[in-house]
Amino acid sequence: MPLTVKRPARLSWRSLLPWVVGILPVACGLTVMHWQIERELRASSQATTRQVVEHVEHILDNLANAAQVLLPLAGSPCEPAQLTLRSQVTRNAFVRSTNLFRDNTLYCSSLFGDFDEPVDANDYTDGHLWLMDGNSVTPGHPLLVYRLSDGARGAISTVDGDHLVTALRLIGPNEQLQLRVGNAWLGQDGRVHAGAPAPAATADVTLGSTRYPFSVHGGYAADKPAQLLRSQYPALLSLLLVLGVVAAGVCRWQIRRASSPSAELQRALEADEFLPYFQPVVRKGDYRWAGAEVLMRWNHPREGLVRPDLFIPYAEHSGQIVAMTRALMLHTAQSLAPYTALLEDGFHIGVNITADHCRDLTLLDDCQTFLQHFPPGRVRLTLELTERKLIEPTPIALELFEKLHAMGVMIALDDFGTGQSSLNYLRQFKVDYLKIDQSFVAMIGGDALSQHILDSIIELSAKLGLGIVAEGVETEVQRDYLAQHGVDFQQGYLFGRPMPADAFLQALAAQPGAARLPQGAPPEIMRG
Ligand code: C2E
Ligand code: CA
Ligand code: CA
Numbered sequence: 001m002p003l004t005v006k007r008p009a010r011l012s013w014r015s016l017l018p019w020v021v022g023i024l025p026v027a028c029g030l031t032v033m034h035w036q037i038e039r040e041l042r043a044s045s046q047a048t049t050r051q052v053v054e055h056v057e058h059i060l061d062n063l064a065n066a067a068q069v070l071l072p073l074a075g076s077p078c079e080p081a082q083l084t085l086r087s088q089v090t091r092n093a094f095v096r097s098t099n100l101f102r103d104n105t106l107y108c109s110s111l112f113g114d115f116d117e118p119v120d121a122n123d124y125t126d127g128h129l130w131l132m133d134g135n136s137v138t139p140g141h142p143l144l145v146y147r148l149s150d151g152a153r154g155a156i157s158t159v160d161g162d163h164l165v166t167a168l169r170l171i172g173p174n175e176q177l178q179l180r181v182g183n184a185w186l187g188q189d190g191r192v193h194a195g196a197p198a199p200a201a202t203a204d205v206t207l208g209s210t211r212y213p214f215s216v217h218g219g220y221a222a223d224k225p226a227q228l229l230r231s232q233y234p235a236l237l238s239l240l241l242v243l244g245v246v247a248a249g250v251c252r253w254q255i256r257r258a259s260s261p262s263a264e265l266q267r268a269l270e271a272d273e274f275l276p277y278f279q280p281v282v283r284k285g286d287y288r289w290a291g292a293e294v295l296m297r298w299n300h301p302r303e304g305l306v307r308p309d310l311f312i313p314y315a316e317h318s319g320q321i322v323a324m325t326r327a328l329m330l331h332t333a334q335s336l337a338p339y340t341a342l343l344e345d346g347f348h349i350g351v352n353i354t355a356d357h358c359r360d361l362t363l364l365d366d367c368q369t370f371l372q373h374f375p376p377g378r379v380r381l382t383l384e385l386t387e388r389k390l391i392e393p394t395p396i397a398l399e400l401f402e403k404l405h406a407m408g409v410m411i412a413l414d415d416f417g418t419g420q421s422s423l424n425y426l427r428q429f430k431v432d433y434l435k436i437d438q439s440f441v442a443m444i445g446g447d448a449l450s451q452h453i454l455d456s457i458i459e460l461s462a463k464l465g466l467g468i469v470a471e472g473v474e475t476e477v478q479r480d481y482l483a484q485h486g487v488d489f490q491q492g493y494l495f496g497r498p499m500p501a502d503a504f505l506q507a508l509a510a511q512p513g514a515a516r517l518p519q520g521a522p523p524e525i526m527r528g
Contacts, residue, residue: 003303003310014255022248029240033233037225041203048172049207049218055167056179060129060146060212062092063157067148070155074100078108078115085110088157096143096160102153111137119156121149125182126213133184133192142192144181165190174224176200178217185217261314265324273299274324276332278504280496281348281469281489287479289508290489291348291380294332295498296324316389319356326366333373335501340378342508348489350382350412355389358397367409382410384435387419393428401429412469417457426464433489434461438472441492444481458485 066088073081078100085098089110100108101119109115117136124130130145135158142161148154168177168188178197179186185197200219208215229237257263268274276294283290298306315321329351336343357363367381383404391397401411412433416422417440425431436457443450461468470482473492482490496507508514 003298003300003306014259017255018248018252021251022244024244025247026240026244029236029243030229033229033236034225037228038203041220041224041228042205045175045200045203045205045218045220046207048175048177049205049216051171052167052177052179052216052218053207053209055171056164056214056216057209057211059094059144059159059163059167060214062094063144063146063159064148066092066095066098066157067146067155070098070100070157071148071150074150074153074155075102076100078113081108082110082113092157094159094163095157097137097158099156099158100153101156104152106156119147121147129181129213131179131181131184131186131192131214142186142190161186161190161192172218174220176217176219176221179214180217181214261311262318262320265311265315265318265320268298268300269320269323269327271301272327272331273301274328274331275299275500276328276335277498277500279491279498280504280507281350281491282495284483284486284488284490287490287495289496289511290344291350291382292504293350293384293491293498294328294352296328296352297498313388316354316356321354322356322362325351325353325357329366329370332501333370336379336505337373339505339508340374342505342514343374343378345377346380347378348380348382350384352384352386352414354386355391357383358391358394358400360396361400361403363400364403364407367404367407371407371409380408380410382412382433384412384414385425385429385431386414387422387425391425391429398428405430412467415471417453431466433467433469435469435471435491436487438492441470441472441478441482442474444478455485458487462486 069088070081070085073084081100085100085108088098089095098110099106099115104119104121106115106117106119121127124145124147127149128147130147132143132145134140135143142164143158144161144164145156145158147156164179164186165188168179168186171177177188180197183196184192184194186192187197197217200217201222202220202224204217204219206215206217275297277297278292279295280289281291281293282288296308296312298308298311300306312321315324332349332351336349353363363383367383370381371379385391404411410432411429412435413422413425413431414435415437416434418437434457436454440450440454440457443454445451458468467489468487469489469491470478470487471491473479473482473490473494475494478492479490479494499507
């Protein structure tokens with residue numbers, strides 16, 4: 001229910017809250033699942049790196065074992081040692097070649113027998129291990145070399161890089177695993193790279209061997225958790241999404257329910273926010289205030305004073321108008337009753353009613369309660385009927401109007417001439433007054449046809465013996481024209497705008513010849 005005529009669109013908490021409520025369980029669920037997956041990945045990464053370390057240690061045990069057996073032969077001639085060199089290749093599953101060196105020269109090889117190649121102890125990490133990206137026999141093919149020395153002589157055994165790459169690939173097929181020796185590392189791509197491997201984006205683990213100078217680096221790619229989330233938890237993920245949508249939906253529904261027009265009107269009714277404003281109705285001739293129309297205003301805590309055309313349609317649609325009118329009549333009676341001295345006998349109080357009031361007889365009680373606030377005959381209650389909602393001439397409605405008349409309550413047809421059933425209403429209900437709609441009053445001084453319509457309405461009311469009230473009188477020309485044509489009462493900005501009770505009473509007291517105010521009246525009214 002928009003309570004201002006035009007409100008710029010803005011992002012309010014009402015529109016944001018359902019999003020927050022919907023996203024919150026999804027975000028929390030995802031965070032917990034992500035944390036759980038990271039824990040699992042770390043545990044798995046630790047297990048695989050340990051396995052690789054153990055496997056490489058096992059390979060190196062083979063190499064160390066062969067070197068250990070060959071060490072006593074280092075320095076002796078190659079020819080007799082060659083058979084032992086070859087037997088170590090055969091006996092140790094992972095050993096590809098064995099060699100002997102002395103004085104920084106590799107002089108005997110299991111592959112070629114006599115050999116001559118320089119050996120530099122500085123190439124070996126801790127003097128023992130060298131990860132090579134190839135040698136003269138297999139250039140470009142990784143090779144891990146183990147060196148065991150005793151002074152200037154020693155034995156060297158090698159393992160083919162394929163064994164290591166296979167271990168890296170098979171032990172951690174879904175993982176990033178690297179073997180690092182000194183300043184070089186071997187990746188699952190089967191190539192030796194210089195430097196240190198980049199840390200893994202997820203579950204990065206580095207585990208060094210306690211027995212040989214190498215370490216294994218493990219971990220997963222950055223998108224691994226999301227991948228796992230999608231592949232392993234599709235049901236949980238869907239459940240989370242459904243939960244989010246349901247939470248957002250329920251929140252939106254609750255907000256809408258709480259801020260629905262009828263909930264807002266109910267709240268306002270309970271908070272007593274509907275106030276009567278009074279617009280004077282003046283009598284022909286002396287233009288003294290002969291009555292007033294009670295017009296509802298909503299004193300909204302945020303929006304301020306709200307015009308009735310912005311909320312009355314909702315109240316009429318929901319049927320809450322009945323309770324609102326009851327509250328308004330009570331407010332009106334309580335505001336005016338202490339100042340009845342200001343009201344002349346038969347002072348008209350017009351109250352707007354709608355079709356909803358005609359469904360049962362409760363309006364009788366409301367009118368009775370209203371009139372009981374005043375001395376008998378002081379106030380003439382007039383109910384103004386509009387055609388916004390068609391009033392059916394049901395037996396209840398007819399009984400209601402009958403009894404209202406018996407009680408002395410009068411009926412006025414509001415906005416006469418604007419609807420289609422004005423004449424029907426005239427026939428069906430015992431109407432006392434016609435209120436000529438302001439659109440006809442605005443025609444005064446206009447073209448001949450318009451004026452003719454107005455004249456006909458006035459004439460009709462006279463013929464039917466009905467009182468007539470002209471609404472929306474804004475100019476003296478209109479006032480004088482209506483007076484000349486025998487209109488009994490006039491209402492419009494020319495005489496007074498709708499005003500709150502204290503201003504109305506003050507203005508009433510200021511009228512020439514107004515009655516004396518009772519003792520104890522508020523000073524602002526007394527001043528009037
Ligand atoms: P209405 O019953 O025809 O009331 C007259 C409307 O014309 C009032 O507007 C009044 O302020 C306005 N008016 C009076 N004199 C002039 C004038 O000289 N020039 C112009 N331009 N306007 C004038 P308001 O107070 O905004 O009320 C609008 C409508 O809301 C009312 O029209 C009535 O249909 C409805 N309404 C107001 N209070 C209640 C209520 O308590 N119950 C119901 N059911 N409807 C109400
Ligand atoms: Ca009215
Ligand atoms: Ca009207």
